[in-house]
Amino acid sequence: MIPPTYYLLLAAVVFSIGVFGILTRRNALIFLMAVELMLNAANINLIAFSQFYGNLTGQTFALFTMALAAAEVAVGIGIILVLFRNFTGVDVTEAATMRW
Amino acid sequence: MAGVFDVAPAIPLLPLASFFVVLFVGHLAPDWLPRKGAIPGIVALAGSLLLSLWTVATVATGQYANQRLYTWVAGQGTFSLHFGMLLDPLSSLMLVIVSLVALLVFVHSLGYMNDQGETGLPRYYAGLSLFAFSMLSFTLADNLLMAFAFFELVGLCSWWLIGHWFREDGPPSAAKKAFLVTRFGDYFFLVGTVAVLVTFGTATFAGDGSFPAIAEAVLAGNATVPTFGFAPQTWFTIIGLLVLGGVIGKSAQFPLHTWLPDAMQGPTPVSALIHAATMVAAGVYLVARMYGFYALSPTALGVIALVGGVTALLAATMALVKREIKQVLAYSTISQYGYIMLGLGAGGYVAAVFHLTTHAFFKALLFLGAGSVIIAMHHNENMWDMGGLKERMPVTYWTFLAGSLALAGIFPFAGFWSKDEVLYDALVHGMHSPLLLLGYLFGLVAVFFTGFYTFRMVLLTFHGEPRSETARDPHPVRWNIKLPLVVLGTLATVGGLLNLTLVSDVLGVDVSYLHGWLANGVGEATGHHYATVLTSVAGYQTGSLTPLIPAAVSLALALGGALLAWFLYGVPEPTEHTARLGAIQRLLVQNYFQDEYQVWLAERVVQPLARLADTFDQGVIDGVVNGVSAVSLFAGSRVRRLQSGVVVSYAALLTVGLVVLLVAFGLYGGWF
Numbered sequence: 136m137i138p139p140t141y142y143l144l145l146a147a148v149v150f151s152i153g154v155f156g157i158l159t160r161r162n163a164l165i166f167l168m169a170v171e172l173m174l175n176a177a178n179i180n181l182i183a184f185s186q187f188y189g190n191l192t193g194q195t196f197a198l199f200t201m202a203l204a205a206a207e208v209a210v211g212i213g214i215i216l217v218l219f220r221n222f223t224g225v226d227v228t229e230a231a232t233m234r235w
Numbered sequence: 236m237a238g239v240f241d242v243a244p245a246i247p248l249l250p251l252a253s254f255f256v257v258l259f260v261g262h263l264a265p266d267w268l269p270r271k272g273a274i275p276g277i278v279a280l281a282g283s284l285l286l287s288l289w290t291v292a293t294v295a296t297g298q299y300a301n302q303r304l305y306t307w308v309a310g311q312g313t314f315s316l317h318f319g320m321l322l323d324p325l326s327s328l329m330l331v332i333v334s335l336v337a338l339l340v341f342v343h344s345l346g347y348m349n350d351q352g353e354t355g356l357p358r359y360y361a362g363l364s365l366f367a368f369s370m371l372s373f374t375l376a377d378n379l380l381m382a383f384a385f386f387e388l389v390g391l392c393s394w395w396l397i398g399h400w401f402r403e404d405g406p407p408s409a410a411k412k413a414f415l416v417t418r419f420g421d422y423f424f425l426v427g428t429v430a431v432l433v434t435f436g437t438a439t440f441a442g443d444g445s446f447p448a449i450a451e452a453v454l455a456g457n458a459t460v461p462t463f464g465f466a467p468q469t470w471f472t473i474i475g476l477l478v479l480g481g482v483i484g485k486s487a488q489f490p491l492h493t494w495l496p497d498a499m500q501g502p503t504p505v506s507a508l509i510h511a512a513t514m515v516a517a518g519v520y521l522v523a524r525m526y527g528f529y530a531l532s533p534t535a536l537g538v539i540a541l542v543g544g545v546t547a548l549l550a551a552t553m554a555l556v557k558r559e560i561k562q563v564l565a566y567s568t569i570s571q572y573g574y575i576m577l578g579l580g581a582g583g584y585v586a587a588v589f590h591l592t593t594h595a596f597f598k599a600l601l602f603l604g605a606g607s608v609i610i611a612m613h614h615n616e617n618m619w620d621m622g623g624l625k626e627r628m629p630v631t632y633w634t635f636l637a638g639s640l641a642l643a644g645i646f647p648f649a650g651f652w653s654k655d656e657v658l659y660d661a662l663v664h665g666m667h668s669p670l671l672l673l674g675y676l677f678g679l680v681a682v683f684f685t686g687f688y689t690f691r692m693v694l695l696t697f698h699g700e701p702r703s704e705t706a707r708d709p710h711p712v713r714w715n716i717k718l719p720l721v722v723l724g725t726l727a728t729v730g731g732l733l734n735l736t737l738v739s740d741v742l743g744v745d746v747s748y749l750h751g752w753l754a755n756g757v758g759e760a761t762g763h764h765y766a767t768v769l770t771s772v773a774g775y776q777t778g779s780l781t782p783l784i785p786a787a788v789s790l791a792l793a794l795g796g797a798l799l800a801w802f803l804y805g806v807p808e809p810t811e812h813t814a815r816l817g818a819i820q821r822l823l824v825q826n827y828f829q830d831e832y833q834v835w836l837a838e839r840v841v842q843p844l845a846r847l848a849d850t851f852d853q854g855v856i857d858g859v860v861n862g863v864s865a866v867s868l869f870a871g872s873r874v875r876r877l878q879s880g881v882v883v884s885y886a887a888l889l890t891v892g893l894v895v896l897l898v899a900f901g902l903y904g905g906w907f
Contacts, residue, residue: 231880
């Protein structure tokens, strides 16, 4: 059996890729993907511990997270669509007109 | 069997119904309102009068009512606040007075307002109905708080009706003055009411556990109440004087009398009902209602007597020089209420209630008579433009004369018996108390002035030659003016029969019916008990004196004043003799500069204080509040620049924050 350390390392790597994506990219679609990566990094952790402790609760939560991520994408795509219509582009740094 | 006590709440509720009917129908469909609202009021008050008479008949059989009707604040482990009904000889007598005078005033208003084509009549009749409701409820009240509530409500109606002609300059200002001056007194009344509730845990007037009964038990050493560090008697005196503040304001006693003469700006029927017969009587009625409490405090009684005596004298002197008929009557009202206060303070409970009764009749009569004269004179109130109205309006003349004889206290009219009894009580108790004797002397001197100003008024108005075109050809008045005059004229003539104490004392036959009437009541709220308490607690002693001599003295003084007036003004072309008084006349015309010094107080003392408070409020309180908000706004305007709107930088900040937190926890937790 693979020890949980590997899973945790994998999850940390996936999560870091997600953070990196958010901090460096300006494309909203890339943003959405990066967020998905971060969510799935959390999922990996849940499943790893679920298997390690022999408790199915973690897997159940992973399913919930997936459903949540799907909903989030639906909303996110909508936002991006509006962003595109208003700013003729999907650059997130452009949308700074309603700050104060 | 449904006795009168089951339906007695209808006595005030009938006028209340009339108020709503007149107000809403008058607003929504004025054409449907018979006589613009007079008829609902007359019907309602006729009902109230019949019920009041039934109440009197029931009370005469020795049945009294003292019951709670509605508890509006139910206290948990403390006192409750309630509305209730106390029907005893005193309140039933007052109910009859109020409903009778109010009914007659409604009838009179038909002539004074409707026939003169006044506008805004639904408003007028709604106000009168509301007043009747408030005054009757005040009369019925079984506790001090309820009395206070309706005391305020009659004040509101007074404001409403004085300011009826609100498009002119004078009435709104007079209405405001009446409201504010009486409110100044009522403030003390409110504090007194709270003090009564806190001290005794109840504010009921009569029966077991009423506050006069508790106070008496405390003084006898049979009970204790919190007295806030004072001796019980001192504390009760303080409470009594606080409540007296409201009485002085409402009954127009010195120095808060200044609103009443200005209140004459209102319609004359209103002056008759509110500012002569009933509302002004509310103050002295309140003292009579809680007389069991006042009788425990000789100091409070002394103050009442002295205020009454001073008011009686000062107001009588001011009435000497007035030119308008209603002004003379206004000052005579103040003076007569001074007598009633003197009577109450001097221990003459029955005498004071008697004078209250007769005064209500003869002063309402005089005001309604003045209303008749004012219609005849096309609303010119100046007596120097009248004269010779005797032949042209005989009904008004003879009834007015009856009222004047009663006012002056000429035998055998009603006022003679009551005023004489007040003065006699002041004298017999004053033989052992210099304060009361002083009050008696003031009252006695005022008798002379009363005789003079009354007959000056009568002679200038009705006798001599007409001094103006309108006086030569006065406007005729109809039955609706004359009927109330005749009814009240009869009462003013024979009202003394209620209580011929003088005859009782001299002939030894018992004809002092009012003494017998007021001797009984609920619990210890009886005239009989008051007399006992006055002697045992307040220490009043009665001197032995035949009542004939003081009666003869006061009658002689009244006749002397009347004859002097006859001598000076009973000529075809009278001149203004009071002008010869010079500086004194100026002093009297200016009412001893009472208004001036009160305005001075308001402008030079109260206004700077108010300004100071305003500066403090605007500067310090508002300054702190505004400062806090200014600092917040400034800080906010700087801090908001963090919000760049660029989502990447938010994410970066989040990440940096998380890392900083992790490092901090790490250092703190010793990971490194």
